[in-house]
Amino acid sequence: MIWNLLAGIWVTAAIAVPFFVPGVQDLKATPIAFFHVPMAISTLACFFIAAFFGAKWLFQRDERADALSLGFGEIGFVAGCITFATGLLFARVNWNGFWTGDPQQVGTLGALMIYAALLTLRNSTDDEVKRRNFWAVYAIFGALVALFGMYIYSRIVPANTSLHPNETLQNSSAIYKWAFRFCILATLFALCRVAILRARLEIFAVKLRESAF
Amino acid sequence: MAMRPHAKGLFPPSPLIFARAKTQTFGSLKAFLAAAWAVALKDFRSEWRSRAALSAVALFSFAAPVALGYALSNLAVEPEILGGLLWVVLFFAAMVGLPRAFVKEEETGTATLLRLHIAPDAVLWGKALGQFALLFATQLGAVPIFLLLLKARVEEPLTLLLCLVLGDIGLAVSSCILGAIAAQSRSKGALFPALAAPLLLPILASLSVASGVAFGSGFSAAPALQVVLAFDLALVAGSVFLWEFVWE
Numbered sequence: 251m252i253w254n255l256l257a258g259i260w261v262t263a264a265i266a267v268p269f270f271v272p273g274v275q276d277l278k279a280t281p282i283a284f285f286h287v288p289m290a291i292s293t294l295a296c297f298f299i300a301a302f303f304g305a306k307w308l309f310q311r312d313e314r315a316d317a318l319s320l321g322f323g324e325i326g327f328v329a330g331c332i333t334f335a336t337g338l339l340f341a342r343v344n345w346n347g348f349w350t351g352d353p354q355q356v357g358t359l360g361a362l363m364i365y366a367a368l369l370t371l372r373n374s375t376d377d378e379v380k381r382r383n384f385w386a387v388y389a390i391f392g393a394l395v396a397l398f399g400m401y402i403y404s405r406i407v408p409a410n411t412s413l414h415p416n417e418t419l420q421n422s423s424a425i426y427k428w429a430f431r432f433c434i435l436a437t438l439f440a441l442c443r444v445a446i447l448r449a450r451l452e453i454f455a456v457k458l459r460e461s462a463f
Numbered sequence: 464m465a466m467r468p469h470a471k472g473l474f475p476p477s478p479l480i481f482a483r484a485k486t487q488t489f490g491s492l493k494a495f496l497a498a499a500w501a502v503a504l505k506d507f508r509s510e511w512r513s514r515a516a517l518s519a520v521a522l523f524s525f526a527a528p529v530a531l532g533y534a535l536s537n538l539a540v541e542p543e544i545l546g547g548l549l550w551v552v553l554f555f556a557a558m559v560g561l562p563r564a565f566v567k568e569e570e571t572g573t574a575t576l577l578r579l580h581i582a583p584d585a586v587l588w589g590k591a592l593g594q595f596a597l598l599f600a601t602q603l604g605a606v607p608i609f610l611l612l613l614k615a616r617v618e619e620p621l622t623l624l625l626c627l628v629l630g631d632i633g634l635a636v637s638s639c640i641l642g643a644i645a646a647q648s649r650s651k652g653a654l655f656p657a658l659a660a661p662l663l664l665p666i667l668a669s670l671s672v673a674s675g676v677a678f679g680s681g682f683s684a685a686p687a688l689q690v691v692l693a694f695d696l697a698l699v700a701g702s703v704f705l706w707e708f709v710w711e
Binding site: 363374376391 | 647648658661662665697708
């Protein structure tokens with residue numbers, strides 16, 4: 251309970267902080283960036299944690315690990331949708347279009363498609379072990395594609411293809427960097443809490459299914 | 464013609480039985496290769512009898528460029544767009560035929576026989592070899608038709624050949640692990656394109672860029688081909704490690 255309360259307070263503070271730091275030069279609507287970037291980093295982290303627990307299920311047959319993998323996969327997908335939506339808003343304000351064909355936008359959409367397929371796969375079979383195995387295997391491959399789509403792809407395309415202001419934010423003053431770190435940790439912590447709660451729910455659901463049969 | 468019963472039964476013994484015996488006896492690389500080859504040979508023979516996947520892939524590979532030829536007959540298409548169109552055609556053609564290899568095994572119950580008689584890794588490599596051969600054979604006919612109908616000029620043939628080989632390796636290996644998953648699901652082959660399309664996006668995007676270079680876009684194909692090679696290696700390594708969990 252105390253952890254959930256802490257997560258709530260931390261996220262509220264992280265939402266408030268961007269409104270108290272001055273705007274970044276040449277960029278409008280910078281408070282969205284303080285929400286969008288930490289959410290993107292947390293999404294990728296969630297996908298990797300889902301893959302890690304998926305591998306743990308495969309090699310140790312730990313049911314808790316499978317539930318955690320499911321929790322982080324689902325929460326990562328929701329966080330990815332929020333990242334994508336806030337990215338669209340940021341693009342509309344700064345570059346006059348929701349869809350700018352930015353490699354990072356395309357890559358993030360590709361990563362979201364992977365996790366949409368993963369969620370479809372979870373209910374594709376009635377065999378409990380098979381569905382967990384399929385989820386874990388696809389989550390491991392999915393983390394690779396997500397890394398490619400959300401991080402590598404925009405960095406291998408020819409220069410000036412991407413509109414993403416990565417350098418602008420990285421080269422900004424110390425107050426921005428600390429505000430960013432604060433927001434990243436807050437988002438990651440809150441998403442972890444929600445994912446753990448989802449995992450508990452899944453463990454409970456599995457027990458109910460087992461007792462029903 | 465009347466079927467001649469074999470001396471020890473109705474049908475001659477499957478080559479898989481010999482492959483299994485060899486694997487058990489020697490347990491060596493030679494036996495492993497023999498088992499993988501036996502699986503591939505079984506797929507070749509089975510496919511040659513029905514030609515179901517071959518016809519589906521070949522027909523789609525020929526029909527799609529014809530449709531594109533109608534739509535783009537009076538337009539000069541840029542090399543970058545041609546590269547993208549080529550891989551859209553080849554990818555969806557592959558999606559039509561590749562899941563057959565595993566769906567057929569599950570439907571006829573022969574998947575259980577394979578699980579019992581052949582080491583999982585040998586099944587993976589045998590199936591991947593079969594899928595690669597199917598893709599490459601159909602592309603030998605489909606790519607020239609694509610070039611002819613879309614009036615594409617190949618400026619760098621070696622780059623295009625490299626794109627086809629690397630792309631087919633990625634498609635063949637991923638189609639094994641995803642095909643096995645899709646075949647064991649409720650919706651069978653229908654799930655396969657939904658699983659394969661997002662997973663192969665990095666390869667398809669890079670192959671489109673590299674093929675565009677082969678058609679004369681003027682850039683360097685090396686970075687895109689490096690990405691394809693890296694992703695192929697990741698897919699092969701991932702498939703080798705994780706195959707057993709899908710095939711168990």
